[in-house]
Amino acid sequence: MSSAGCAETATPGRFGCHHFSVSTTLRAPRVTSLHVFCGVLVLAILARPLITSAMSAPALSIAGTVFVAVCAQALPFLVLGVLLSGAIAAFVSPAVLRRVLPASPNSAVAVAGVAGIALPGCECASVPVARRLIGQGVPDAAALTFLLAAPAVNPVVLVATAVAFPGEPRMVLARFVGSLATACVMGWLWQRFGRAEWITARARRPVETPPGTSRWLVLAETARHDLVSAGGFLVVGAVAAAALSVLVPAAWTETLAGHLVLAVAVMAVLAVLLALCSEADAFVAASLSVLPLLPRLVFLVVGPAVDVKLIALQAGTFGRSFAARFAPVTFAVAIICALLTGWAIL
Amino acid sequence: MRRETQHVLLLLLGGALLRIAADDTFLRYVRPSHRWLLLAAGAVMVLLAAIALVRDLRGARVGSHHDHSVAERHAPWLLLVPVLVIALVAPPALGADSVTRVGNSPAVLPDADVFTPLPPGGAPDLPVMEFVQRAMFDKAGTLDGRDVTLTGFAVRRGAAVELARLTISCCAADARAARVRLQGGPALDGFAQDTWLRVRGTLVPGSATPAEHYVPAMVVRSVEPAAAPSDPYEY
Numbered sequence: 001m002s003s004a005g006c007a008e009t010a011t012p013g014r015f016g017c018h019h020f021s022v023s024t025t026l027r028a029p030r031v032t033s034l035h036v037f038c039g040v041l042v043l044a045i046l047a048r049p050l051i052t053s054a055m056s057a058p059a060l061s062i063a064g065t066v067f068v069a070v071c072a073q074a075l076p077f078l079v080l081g082v083l084l085s086g087a088i089a090a091f092v093s094p095a096v097l098r099r100v101l102p103a104s105p106n107s108a109v110a111v112a113g114v115a116g117i118a119l120p121g122c123e124c125a126s127v128p129v130a131r132r133l134i135g136q137g138v139p140d141a142a143a144l145t146f147l148l149a150a151p152a153v154n155p156v157v158l159v160a161t162a163v164a165f166p167g168e169p170r171m172v173l174a175r176f177v178g179s180l181a182t183a184c185v186m187g188w189l190w191q192r193f194g195r196a197e198w199i200t201a202r203a204r205r206p207v208e209t210p211p212g213t214s215r216w217l218v219l220a221e222t223a224r225h226d227l228v229s230a231g232g233f234l235v236v237g238a239v240a241a242a243a244l245s246v247l248v249p250a251a252w253t254e255t256l257a258g259h260l261v262l263a264v265a266v267m268a269v270l271a272v273l274l275a276l277c278s279e280a281d282a283f284v285a286a287s288l289s290v291l292p293l294l295p296r297l298v299f300l301v302v303g304p305a306v307d308v309k310l311i312a313l314q315a316g317t318f319g320r321s322f323a324a325r326f327a328p329v330t331f332a333v334a335i336i337c338a339l340l341t342g343w344a345i346l
Numbered sequence: 347m348r349r350e351t352q353h354v355l356l357l358l359l360g361g362a363l364l365r366i367a368a369d370d371t372f373l374r375y376v377r378p379s380h381r382w383l384l385l386a387a388g389a390v391m392v393l394l395a396a397i398a399l400v401r402d403l404r405g406a407r408v409g410s411h412h413d414h415s416v417a418e419r420h421a422p423w424l425l426l427v428p429v430l431v432i433a434l435v436a437p438p439a440l441g442a443d444s445v446t447r448v449g450n451s452p453a454v455l456p457d458a459d460v461f462t463p464l465p466p467g468g469a470p471d472l473p474v475m476e477f478v479q480r481a482m483f484d485k486a487g488t489l490d491g492r493d494v495t496l497t498g499f500a501v502r503r504g505a506a507v508e509l510a511r512l513t514i515s516c517c518a519a520d521a522r523a524a525r526v527r528l529q530g531g532p533a534l535d536g537f538a539q540d541t542w543l544r545v546r547g548t549l550v551p552g553s554a555t556p557a558e559h560y561v562p563a564m565v566v567r568s569v570e571p572a573a574a575p576s577d578p579y580e581y
Contacts, residue, residue: 032348032351033347033348033351034348034350034351034354037351037354037355037426040426044430044434045434048434051434051435052434052435055435055437058443058447061437061438061443062440062443062444062447064431064435064437065374065375065437065438065439065440065518066440066518066519067428067431067437068366068374068375068428068431068432068436068437069374069375069376069517069518069519070517070519071428072363072366072372072375072376072380072384072517073375073376073380073516073517073519075359075363075384075387076363076380076383076384076386076387077383079386079387079390079391083390160515164515217397217401220393220394220397220398221398221401223390223394224352224356224394224395224397224398227356227391227394228352228355228356228421228422228425229421229422231359231421231422231424231425232420232421232422232423232424232425233421233424235424235425235427235428236421236424238428239427241519242519245519246447250447274519275519276516276519276520277516277517277519277520279515279516280514280515280516280517280519280520281520282515283515283520283522284515284520284522287454287522289454316421
């Protein structure tokens with residue numbers, strides 16, 4: 001977004017991107033995004049009574065609370081992610097990353113999966129980090145493995161799972177193995193079948209800063225740029241999660257006891273639709289005590305790998321053509337990995 | 347979108363996070379320990395926006411790609427949505443409506459098989475979730491014959507009244523309800539949906555049956571309206 005002002009300038013050739021050129025004040029008034037912005041604010045303030053009375057309907061009120069909750073929950077982790085992303089852009093050179101990662105892409109995938117243990121955060125943090133890793137020359141497959149592994153196998157999530165399933169230590173092991181397997185299998189699949197052009201070119205490009213900019217300013221500008229663009233897509237995901245939390249009938253989970261196949265399918269779909277934070281989903285899964293462990297494991301493995309909030313973030317960061325391929329395949333791979341580890345371990 | 351507009355949006359969003367973390371508003375959405383994350387995230391947003399504003403004002407030319415997709419160019423506008431929802435509406439904490447909406451599936455975790463004895467005293471305060479856990483799983487009968495005090499909100503189901511409290515792990519999106527059926531006769535009739543109550547009473551042993559969807563019952567000795575607590579959820 002760093003230059004989007006140009007896109008709105010009617011005659012970019014004449015005035016370039018310099019927003020503070022005096023000429024803009026001398027010309028006939030032109031509508032810019034700042035004008036739109038002020039207009040939206042004034043409208044919103046004028047319409048406040050209408051908005052508040054509409055939001056007092058029970059369903060909308062619940063959705064509003066869930067929306068703010070998902071934003072308030074996820075934004076700090078997104079901020080953590082963009083700061084890391086900025087730090088990678090500013091301080092970690094491609095040469096260093098090449099030295100750290102094995103030369104063979106297939107082993108790089110495995111290393112990236114295990115490296116996911118080191119990022120204690122939710123899925124929102126890992127999207128900007130994975131993008132910056134790609135920008136710094138890490139093989140796509142390894143960066144995508146990191147993207148899938150980080151939110152699911154870090155210690156915070158595993159401890160939360162252990163707390164939620166006190167009598168079932170195997171659940172923690174099964175979640176760790178299932179999620180790591182999902183991440184690595186996706187990496188290897190990408191290595192074998194993926195095409196570089198599915199990832200939008202802008203994801204690979206560093207945020208432009210004038211040569212000679214200090215590293216800290218590169219960090220700040222990269223973090224700001226990533227936050228503004230990814231934040232917008234996070235809001236899309238939060239709106240979807242809030243709407244679905246009201247629209248998905250609770251009866252879905254009540255009638256599933258005794259139908260294993262149906263339970264697995266419904267729990268996989270619910271993991272995508274509800275978009276719970278990976279640190280909280282174990283508690284929700286544990287509370288669905290009418291279900292056997294296997295469908296609940298599927299819920300825990302699918303959720304951090306693919307959900308509506310993540311799909312929105314990935315589409316915004318890596319492009320729609322990427323998300324349209326990556327999300328459904330991840331969904332299928334995650335279900336299969338969860339089922340196999342579930343049968344082996346639980 | 348112009349860079350200045352982006353900076354203003356980021357300032358507003360950071361300000362909104364700082365605002366809800368400054369008092370107890372954030373407790374409607376996330377757990378108490380999240381306050382520091384919100385303050386830190388809000389401060390970072392304000393700082394990043396301020397740095398960029400100052401640099402732009404000094405005339406540093408930053409960035410010039412022209413190939414952003416339409417979605418990428420307009421996505422930052424969406425940052426205004428949480429700002430407006432927080433500033434204009436500030437949605438309330440989840441309450442009785444969300445309890446009735448989630449239906450009847452039990453939402454209680456088995457916490458332990460062996461529960462510590464209740465604290466001594468006439469009617470010790472218990473979290474509603476712990477009361478339900480003890481009623482469902484406690485084999486030692488630590489609740490039998492004991493008066494306890496619960497604080498929650500009223501949920502009306504026809505003539506029946508339940509006391510409920512929501513438990514969250516991360517944020518309100520993962521809220522689970524703990525419910526207790528109140529048996530107190532006419533004393534309960536006056537309380538509307540979502541009234542906060544302090545209820546003193548005794549568990550009806552064996553009342554958390556599958557037929558009742560594992561919702562235990564309580565014989566109410568006394569009930570009084572209470573002020574809504576500053577943190578509406580249990581953790």
